[in-house]
Amino acid sequence: MKYAMVIDLTKCVGCNSCTAACKIDNSTGFGVKYGQVLELESGSFPDVTKFYLPILCMQCENPECLKVCPTGATFKTDDGIVLIDKNKCMGCRYCAAACPYMARYFYDDSGRPLDVPRMDLEDERHGTAEKCDFCIDRVREGENPACVQACPYEARTFGDIDDPSSRVHSLMSRAKSLKEEEGFNVSVYYIW
Amino acid sequence: MQEAKYINTTCSICGHNQCGVIVKLVDDKVVQIMPNREDPMSKGSICPKSIASVQLLYHPNRLKYPMKRAGPRGSGKWKRVSWDEALGEISEKLLQVKSEYGPEAVVMARGTNRGSWIRLFNRFANSFGTPNWTESGGAQCFTPRSIAQQLTFGGIALEWPDAESSKTIMVWGADPPASWAPKSRKIVNSKSGGSKVIVVDPVMSNMASKADVWLPVRPGSDVALAMGMINVIISEKLYDQEYVEKYTVGFESLKERVAPYTPDKVSEITWVPSDRIIEAARLFATNRPSSIAISATFDEIVDPIQLGRAVSIISAITGNVDVRGGNIFPETAGQIYVDTNDFIMIESLPEDLDKKRLGAQRYPLLSRYLKINFPMAHYPTILDAIITGEPYQIRAMFIMGGNPKLSIANSDRAAEALNKVDFLAVADLFLSKTAEMADIVLPVASWLEYDGLADSAQATYGHLRIRQKVATVGEAQSDTWIMIELAKRMNLKGFWNSEREYLDYILSPTGMTFEQLKGKGGIIYHEPDIGSKLRNGFNTPSKKIELYSERLKGWGYDPLPFYNEPFESPYSTPEVAKQYPLVLTTGRRVSAYFHTAQRNVPALRDIYPDPIVEINNDTAKKLGISDGDKVRVETRRGFVIMKAKLTQGIHPRVVGVQHGWPDIANDNRLTDNTACAVGIGSTTLRGLLCNIRREKQ
Numbered sequence: 031m032k033y034a035m036v037i038d039l040t041k042c043v044g045c046n047s048c049t050a051a052c053k054i055d056n057s058t059g060f061g062v063k064y065g066q067v068l069e070l071e072s073g074s075f076p077d078v079t080k081f082y083l084p085i086l087c088m089q090c091e092n093p094e095c096l097k098v099c100p101t102g103a104t105f106k107t108d109d110g111i112v113l114i115d116k117n118k119c120m121g122c123r124y125c126a127a128a129c130p131y132m133a134r135y136f137y138d139d140s141g142r143p144l145d146v147p148r149m150d151l152e153d154e155r156h157g158t159a160e161k162c163d164f165c166i167d168r169v170r171e172g173e174n175p176a177c178v179q180a181c182p183y184e185a186r187t188f189g190d191i192d193d194p195s196s197r198v199h200s201l202m203s204r205a206k207s208l209k210e211e212e213g214f215n216v217s218v219y220y221i222w
Numbered sequence: 223m224q225e226a227k228y229i230n231t232t233c234s235i236c237g238h239n240q241c242g243v244i245v246k247l248v249d250d251k252v253v254q255i256m257p258n259r260e261d262p263m264s265k266g267s268i269c270p271k272s273i274a275s276v277q278l279l280y281h282p283n284r285l286k287y288p289m290k291r292a293g294p295r296g297s298g299k300w301k302r303v304s305w306d307e308a309l310g311e312i313s314e315k316l317l318q319v320k321s322e323y324g325p326e327a328v329v330m331a332r333g334t335n336r337g338s339w340i341r342l343f344n345r346f347a348n349s350f351g352t353p354n355w356t357e358s359g360g361a362q363c364f365t366p367r368s369i370a371q372q373l374t375f376g377g378i379a380l381e382w383p384d385a386e387s388s389k390t391i392m393v394w395g396a397d398p399p400a401s402w403a404p405k406s407r408k409i410v411n412s413k414s415g416g417s418k419v420i421v422v423d424p425v426m427s428n429m430a431s432k433a434d435v436w437l438p439v440r441p442g443s444d445v446a447l448a449m450g451m452i453n454v455i456i457s458e459k460l461y462d463q464e465y466v467e468k469y470t471v472g473f474e475s476l477k478e479r480v481a482p483y484t485p486d487k488v489s490e491i492t493w494v495p496s497d498r499i500i501e502a503a504r505l506f507a508t509n510r511p512s513s514i515a516i517s518a519t520f521d522e523i524v525d526p527i528q529l530g531r532a533v534s535i536i537s538a539i540t541g542n543v544d545v546r547g548g549n550i551f552p553e554t555a556g557q558i559y560v561d562t563n564d565f566i567m568i569e570s571l572p573e574d575l576d577k578k579r580l581g582a583q584r585y586p587l588l589s590r591y592l593k594i595n596f597p598m599a600h601y602p603t604i605l606d607a608i609i610t611g612e613p614y615q616i617r618a619m620f621i622m623g624g625n626p627k628l629s630i631a632n633s634d635r636a637a638e639a640l641n642k643v644d645f646l647a648v649a650d651l652f653l654s655k656t657a658e659m660a661d662i663v664l665p666v667a668s669w670l671e672y673d674g675l676a677d678s679a680q681a682t683y684g685h686l687r688i689r690q691k692v693a694t695v696g697e698a699q700s701d702t703w704i705m706i707e708l709a710k711r712m713n714l715k716g717f718w719n720s721e722r723e724y725l726d727y728i729l730s731p732t733g734m735t736f737e738q739l740k741g742k743g744g745i746i747y748h749e750p751d752i753g754s755k756l757r758n759g760f761n762t763p764s765k766k767i768e769l770y771s772e773r774l775k776g777w778g779y780d781p782l783p784f785y786n787e788p789f790e791s792p793y794s795t796p797e798v799a800k801q802y803p804l805v806l807t808t809g810r811r812v813s814a815y816f817h818t819a820q821r822n823v824p825a826l827r828d829i830y831p832d833p834i835v836e837i838n839n840d841t842a843k844k845l846g847i848s849d850g851d852k853v854r855v856e857t858r859r860g861f862v863i864m865k866a867k868l869t870q871g872i873h874p875r876v877v878g879v880q881h882g883w884p885d886i887a888n889d890n891r892l893t894d895n896t897a898c899a900v901g902i903g904s905t906t907l908r909g910l911l912c913n914i915r916r917e918k919q
Contacts, residue, residue, distance in 0.1 A: 041410055043399035043428045045813045046829050047257075050270035053825040054277065055254060060824055071426065071871060075838060076438050076495060078870045080431040145884075146827045147282050179256055182267040182403055183410050 032110040032217065033164055034191040035178065036201040037084055039222040041185035044069060044082035051180030052086075055165065057153040060142040062135040064162035065177050081222070084186075086177070087112060087133040087162035088208070091215035095125035095134060103159075109190075110217055111164050119158040126159060130209055135160045164188070164217075191217070224249050230258055230744070231690040232676035233272040234669035236816045237335035237623075239403050240676035241267050245692050252276050252670060252693050262747060263685040267403035270814040274825040278668055279693055283652055283822060285665035286696025295641065296659050305697060305707070308662050312620070312647045313711035316350070319617040319645070325351035326578045327617040329604055329643075333358045333624025334817065336666065337674055337701045342724075343622060344566035344596055346705045349714040353571060353579035354599040354616070358624045359521075361588060361600060361904040362631075364680070367520035369587055369594050369902070370530020373771050376761025379549035380534060381680050383513035384752070385409045385417075387547035390505055390512040392420040394533060395444060395519025395908075399428035400811040404683075405515055418509055420502045422447065424807050424908075425836055425878045426871025435502045438873055440493040441807035442523050442788035442909015447499065448532035449785055450488030453480040454503035455539060461507065462541030469756060470538055472770020472782070479782045491785070491793075493873055507540045511547025522809060522907035525786040525899050527587070531771070532783040538767045544755040552684035552750035566596060567716050578614070580604050585903035592777060600903045601630055602895040605639040618645040622701050623666075625818040627656040628882065631905035632859055633890035649704055652822065655884055665698040672700035673736065675725060688736065688744035779901060788909035789897040790858070792875075795911070802857060802911035805873075808889040809881040809907050810836070818882040833887035835864040836878040837914065842868045845915060852917040855879055857910055860891035863917055877912055 044067050052058070052065040065086040072079055093112050096104045103118035104125060126134040137154050148154075165175035169188075173179065178186040189198035205219035227247045232240045233255075242261020246254040255273050259266035288308035293299030303311075319327050330347040332355075347355035359365070371378050385391050385408035398406035406429070413419050413432055421433035424441045439447050455461050456477050466473050489496035506512045514537050520530050534543075542548030568590060576582075581600025582589035590597035605626075608616045619640070630636040640646060640659045648657040649664040657663045674689040676682065699707075702721050709717035718724045725736040732739070732746060739746070759765030763773065775781035787794040791805065814826040821827055835853050847853055849868040854861050855877060863886050864879060872878060879889045892912065895905050 041414060043406060043410060043432060045399045045403070045406070045428065046270050047268055047273055047813070049829050050273040050814070050825050051256075053828060054274055060828055063828065066829075071869060073870060075870045075873060076436070076498070078426055078436075080426050080871055082428075082431065141831075142824075143827060143831065146822055146824050149277055149280070149282065149824055151277055151280060152824055176254075180268060180273055182257060182269070182407050184266065 031108070032191045033089070033169065033188070034198055034217040034219065035164070035175070036187045036198050036205050036219045036221060038185045039081060039083065039220055041183040042067070042082045042084060043183065045182065047180045047182055048084060048177035048186070051176040052162070055176035057151055058160070059137040059152045059154040060139065060146065062137050062160055064133070064135070064160070085131060085133065086218060088131050088214065088216035088218045089164060092213065094128040094130060094214070098124040098128040100124065107166070111166055113163055113166070114159055114161065116155070116158045121157045121159065123159065130212065130214065133161050229690055229692050231692065232687050233268070233275070234336060234674070234676065234689060235271040235275055236401070238678050238680050239264070239267070240678050240682060240687070241272060241403055242687065243268060243272060245670065247692060252279055261687070262745060263683055263687065264404045265407065267407040269403045270826055270829060271816055271820055274823050275668065275670060277823045277825055278651070278820065279670050279695060281823065284695055284698065285650065285652060285663060286698065287665055288697070289663050291661045295661070298658070305699070308664060309707050309711055312662055313708055315645050316618055316620065317712055320351065323615070323617050326354055326575060327615065328352045329354045329356065329599070329616050329619040331356050331358070331601070331619060331621045331624055331626065333622070333629065335678065336623050336669065337672065340678070341562060341566050341596070342702060342705060345716060346709065346714070348567045348571050349709065349716050350712065351571065351575060353575050354604060356599045356601045356604060358601065358626055358629045360598055361521070361585070361899070361902050362907070363518050363521050365521065365588070365595060365598070366526035366899070366902050366904055367516060367530040370520070370527045371534050372594060373768065373773060374531055374534040375538065375543055375755070375767045377551045378679070379543055379551050380514055380516050380537065382550050382552055382683065383408070383515045384547050384550045385412050385513050385515065388412055388417055388511055388513040389547065390418045390420065390509040391515065392422070392502070392506055392512065393429050393515045394422040396515055396517030397423065397427040397429050397811055398515060400813045401517060402515070409515065418505055420506060424872065424876050425810065426869065430871070435498060435505060437494050437498055437502055440491070440873065441805050441876060442791065442906065443492040444519065444523060445525065445528045445532055445783065446483065446488050446491040446785040447494060448529065448536060449480050449483035449783065450485055450492070450499050451503040451506070451536055452476070452532065452539065453483045453488070454485060454500050455507045455536070456480060458504070460504060461539040465541035466539055470767040470769050471764050472768060473539070475782055476535065476769045479784070506536065510540065510542065511545055512540060512542050513547060513549050518809065519908055521904055523909055524788045524897070524906050526904050527899070527902060528783045528786065535769055535783065538769065543767060544753055546752050550750050550752050551755060552748065562596070568597070570715065580607055581903055585898070585901060586777070587902040601626070602898060602903070602905065605630065605636055605895070608639040608643050609635070616643060619643045621646070621648045621656060622704070623650070625654045625656045627659065628818045628884055628888050628890060630895070631890055631893035631907065632895035633888055634860065635895060649701060651698070654818065664704055665696060666704070667695070667698045667700045671695060671698060672702070673721065673725065674700070674702070675728060684748040684750050686746040688740055690740070788906055789894070790911045791909060798858065798911055802913045803875070804912050804914060805876045806855070806857065806892065806910040806912040807876065807878045807908045808893055808910070810834070810878050811881065815882055818884070821883065832865040833883040834867045834880050835914070836867050836869055836872050838872050838874040838876070839868045839870055841874045842866060847914070847916045852919055853914050854917045855892065855912050855914050857892040857912045859894055862887050862889060862891055877914060
């Protein structure tokens with residue numbers, strides 16, 4: 031059993047519905063985005079191409095963040111998800127520095143614009159590292175992660191990669207990952 | 223903790239798309255908003271605005287009860303009052319102005335559509351008796367492109383690309399991923415199935431990222447581009463000869479008119495490479511069926527009617543109107559049940575008052591005389607009347623769903639007018655920049671807080687669905703409720719006792735009440751009868767598609783489209799261009815905001831935290847501007863300060879700024895409200911001259 035996500039970049043138009051759903055569902059504080067959408071372009075005017083790249087914690091099999099965690103707060107579950115034990119995390123941010131995908135966050139209120147009040151709906155988790163956990167609580171209830179559920183274009187597919195009948199398994203033949211050569215052995219894949 | 227409840231409803235955060243959504247409640251609190259993939263219209267489309275409406279609903283700054291000014295205007299001092307007192311005072315004031323100065327001294331101004339049926343406010347104004355009903359959109363949104371399409375093929379087919387069945391889709395002056403989620407979904411699905419996509423946009427937009435052919439048109443020169451494409455289609459004989467002969471009039475005159483618009487000539491005007499113009503024209507005309515998706519650029523250039531006409535003609539001569547996979551004419555569900563002109567009670571306004579409609583003499587396409595549009599007053603003319611007292615003094619203004627202090631061209635003048643009017647009442651969710659100026663503010667319900675109908679003309683594709691109340695915030699009430707209650711107090715004809723009675727009235731031709739429709743699943747669908755216009759004739763005097771418009775000719779306008787250079791440009795005002803050498807397009811949209819709203823919603827602001835100006839890297843380098851720098855953008859009217867985003871997705875001589883930000887980042891400080899479009903009065907928001915420089919960081 032190993033959870034994985036495949037994102038079809040040919041369908042992503044950068045609408046950020048995933049980012050909003052992630053923020054609402056995980057009650058993240060201002061500036062904390064477990065998932066976000068990067069905008070990348072190449073070429074020069076007028077021969078330009080642009081594409082959108084959603085990124086999130088890649089749930090590495092060999093996570094750099096886990097290696098550097100001095101307290102053992104970062105750990106892996108049997109179904110392949112990297113989690114943080116908030117009781118053990120002391121907020122040293124080694125993990126954020128080590129993550130090759132810039133997927134770790136540490137809440138800091140200094141970036142909040144003056145006209146955006148803090149809401150009760152934002153859980154600020156002061157003092158610990160934060161990141162995407164594939165919405166593990168929802169997943170164990172049989173639901174999809176919030177970003178997968180929200181995508182208007184159904185660009186994201188989530189499931190058990192070890193299950194040959196799963197959609198995510200069937201997409202793997204076309205899927206690629208980021209920094210594949212580094213051997214982190216990620217669980218987030220892309221089609222482009 | 224109680225068990226979660228799931229309610230199917232329709233979003234109205236933008237008032238247009240009305241996507242089907244599922245609202246999850248726990249302990250009667252809204253906790254999540256999800257796309258409803260079973261919804262027959264939207265099929266799972268949604269946007270960040272809808273998803274983050276949880277935070278909008280429970281936002282600490284929501285207006286929760288009516289308030290009255292308790293200090294000088296704009297002082298921020300307010301006193302809580304009851305609904306009875308607030309509505310009583312507004313009614314009394316409006317009736318007093320009506321009896322002392324005449325009903326025309328009251329302006330009713332609408333912004334967005336937050337409730338059931340956009341036309342209820344017209345009815346309210348007409349029943350009250352003022353001709354001075356207007357919209358922030360008005361001549362800037364939908365009206366010009368609707369008129370242009372009605373003149374050409376008697377309906378608004380360009381609003382309805384049958385994109386899922388198209389082989390080629392041309393998106394022009396619109397960014398569906400940012401603003402039209404259901405249409406965007408159709409286009410992206412079609413592209414995944416092998417369709418080709420052409421995007422006309424000065425900036426490499428979200429949609430342009432999926433384009434097979436991108437036409438980065440110089441802002442404001444779109445009509446020339448359209449004429450050039452028609453030229454290619456005709457001169458290369460790529461048009462549908464049989465369709466043109468059977469279903470159109472005026473082809474020979476059109477052929478003559480577009481002859482000078484050769485690809486080379488058009489390339490000079492529009493700055494689009496000529497081979498790309500040819501490629502797009504050939505693709506659209508030959509890889510059929512082809513459809514077109516448009517939006518507000520068609521209402522915001524110097525002569526918008528010409529653009530709506532010219533692009534309608536591209537669709538027509540290639541045989542793509544009223545065919546599967548082309549642009550179609552679905553029945554617009556909710557709105558077919560009641561005749562619109564009857565509904566807005568147009569006849570209740572006496573002719574002598576109608577003649578006093580501000581701006582309608584100068585911009586007759588906005589008037590009722592040509593019977594082509596819902597009559598409205600011209601917003602910039604109203605603001606002038608408030609400031610100058612000419613031709614008569616406006617005494618009171620009631621604004622629903624609008625924020626003219628930010629959204630009207632040359633907004634400093636709008637602010638001056640709002641400050642000057644004797645009495646100002648504003649209904650909104652928050653104390654907006656406009657509401658801050660009011661004498662009385664009314665707290666309005668969001669789309670989660672009232673029962674209603676999803677029946678927008680532009681995006682429902684023949685569906686009528688219900689919206690359900692799932693939450694209550696303070697004493698907030700829907701716009702519909704507010705109008706009904708004010709109508710009671712002012713004894714206006716043609717209103718109802720309750721919102722429910724109103725909804726039942728709208729639904730009455732279906733033989734169902736709101737409650738009965740809800741019981742039956744809440745959806746009515748009319749399959750579009752594609753091809754019915756080809757069989758029975760188009761809704762035009764000739765019953766055909768009018769490439770040449772006798773009606774326009776009769777009203778004193780050119781019967782054929784033609785290109786007008788923007789009122790200021792490197793070519794029309796070279797002297798101005800010396801000081802302001804760059805071409806500016808305002809009004810760039812992002813998916814997280816609807817016009818001036820939602821900047822205060824944390825989850826949304828986190829996605830798009832800053833007002834952005836897009837600048838070509840090479841231009842920026844010459845001016846010493848780096849990515850992320852604060853940049854001052856200046857026109858002859860004023861300046862804004864925004865954050866630089868450097869890109870190769872924009873011409874080195876073009877600059878694009880976002881729309882809807884407040885204060886020093888308000889793009890309408892840059893726009894002009896005097897050089898309004900002939901006949902229709904639109905202000906130019908795309909195609910101005912500016913300069914930029916790096917601001918002290």
